[in-house]
Amino acid sequence: MAAGYLRALAGDRVEVLSAGSEPKDQINPVAVQVMAEDGIDITGEAPKVLTTEAVKDSDVVITMGCGDACPIFPGKRYEDWELTDPAGRPVEEVRPIRDDIRARVSALLEELVPAS
DSSP states (O other): OHHHHHHHHHGGGSOOOOOBSSOOSSOOHHHHHHHHHTTOOOTTOOOOBOOHHHHHTOSEEEESSOGGGSOOOTTOEEEEOOOOOOTTOOHHHHHHHHHHHHHHHHHHHHHHSOOO
């Protein structure tokens, strides 16, 4: 969801990489549904494993509870967003998670690429 919002809100102003330390085999269908409610289509995405190279190539690394599974490199900006895992939750519980993610992404984007 975070990558979907960042792509939608930032356009070509930032490059977005999305991966997980233990990705599932498909995107959570409830996440797809709640993002579609907000006009963002994430159906074309596929879960990917987080690689050391992806972290090396990134300026900012946002984690969501991956702990020691995420590679750490000095000089990178890291943020760990404590969020409720939407996996297995009904749509009514995923909507507030989506809204929290949207707010965090918007704030991050304003820091990285302030509006002109």
